[in-house]
Amino acid sequence: MNGLGNEILVVDMRDGAATMTGAVARAVAGEDRTAFEQMMVVYPPRADGTEAYIKIFNNDGSVAGACGNGTRCVAHFLNRATGKDHMTVETDGGLLEIFNAGGDLITVDMGKPRFNWDQIPLAEEFADTTGIELQIGPIDAPVLHTPSVVNVGNPHAIFWVDRDPDTYELDRFGPLLENHPIFPERANISLAQVLAPDRIKVRVWERGAGLTLACGTAACAVGVAAARKGLADRKVTIELPGGPLGIEWRADDHILMTGPWTLEWEGTLPENLLPGRAA
Numbered sequence: 001m002n003g004l005g006n007e008i009l010v011v012d013m014r015d016g017a018a019t020m021t022g023a024v025a026r027a028v029a030g031e032d033r034t035a036f037e038q039m040m041v042v043y044p045p046r047a048d049g050t051e052a053y054i055k056i057f058n059n060d061g062s063v064a065g066a067c068g069n070g071t072r073c074v075a076h077f078l079n080r081a082t083g084k085d086h087m088t089v090e091t092d093g094g095l096l097e098i099f100n101a102g103g104d105l106i107t108v109d110m111g112k113p114r115f116n117w118d119q120i121p122l123a124e125e126f127a128d129t130t131g132i133e134l135q136i137g138p139i140d141a142p143v144l145h146t147p148s149v150v151n152v153g154n155p156h157a158i159f160w161v162d163r164d165p166d167t168y169e170l171d172r173f174g175p176l177l178e179n180h181p182i183f184p185e186r187a188n189i190s191l192a193q194v195l196a197p198d199r200i201k202v203r204v205w206e207r208g209a210g211l212t213l214a215c216g217t218a219a220c221a222v223g224v225a226a227a228r229k230g231l232a233d234r235k236v237t238i239e240l241p242g243g244p245l246g247i248e249w250r251a252d253d254h255i256l257m258t259g260p261w262t263l264e265w266e267g268t269l270p271e272n273l274l275p276g277r278a279a
């Protein structure tokens with residue numbers, strides 16, 4: 001599947017017969033890591049009132065606590081499998097409520113943002129950074145305001161730029177920032193250009209996946225950080241290379257993300273790749 005071009009592999013393990021590992025996810029991604037950008041493994045529910053437990057892997061085999069585009073794809077998969085169009089799923093980043101928003105649109109309540117340095121997380125030596133604003137080492141992109149950091153189930157750093165984000169060498173300095181020592185768990189890196197109070201153009205270098213056409217959690221992070229800095233409204237359209245996502249940071253602090261899903265093909269993983277089964 002894909003979410004605005006963000007390549008998502010949904011793996012149905014609701015039979016609980018096997019457990020996916022980072023090593024297997026990395027192998028399934030292939031040498032060139034092109035098979036998917038995130039893998040969403042759907043396990044039987046663990047928590048009361050949830051439809052499933054979702055484990056998220058990047059195509060480098062690392063685990064992510066949240067994946068907005070992937071959650072919309074899983075929502076379609078579970079909607080088709082169960083007939084339910086309103087459900088709650090568990091992820092490592094928390095419980096997410098999913099709603100059918102009509103047509104091919106899904107709304108996910110991505111929960112509440114976290115801003116404190118130990119929630120991003122940021123390295124100890126930055127512990128005196130109380131808010132989400134902090135200076136991060138030099139990047140060769142003129143930055144309009146102090147960068148923002150926010151956790152929406154996964155860590156994000158946002159650089160506010162005054163030029164089209166497509167005109168920066170994000171593929172060059174993205175990995176430097178992703179792996180900057182300030183981020184002990186690495187970070188997803190966004191360039192954000194505020195075009196209007198309700199419109200922000202964003203381009204993302206993803207932790208563990210690199211440049212993607214869309215990143216739902218980055219859209220959530222940018223929407224929240226822009227509103228908090230007074231750069232935009234609490235309800236915005238985030239324009240990603242793959243298309244727009246609607247973000248609303250509600251008064252109750254929950255972040256709603258609305259966008260499409262696309263089913264590309266269905267099949268089964270090669271038996272010899274499935275962990276826990278005879279190779």
Ligand SMILES: N[C@H](CCC[C@H](N)C(=O)O)C(=O)O
Binds near residue numbers: 155
């Ligand atoms: N593309 C995903 C983000 C995956 C996050 C992952 N890159 C990480 O946090 O390590 C999304 O739509 O939210």
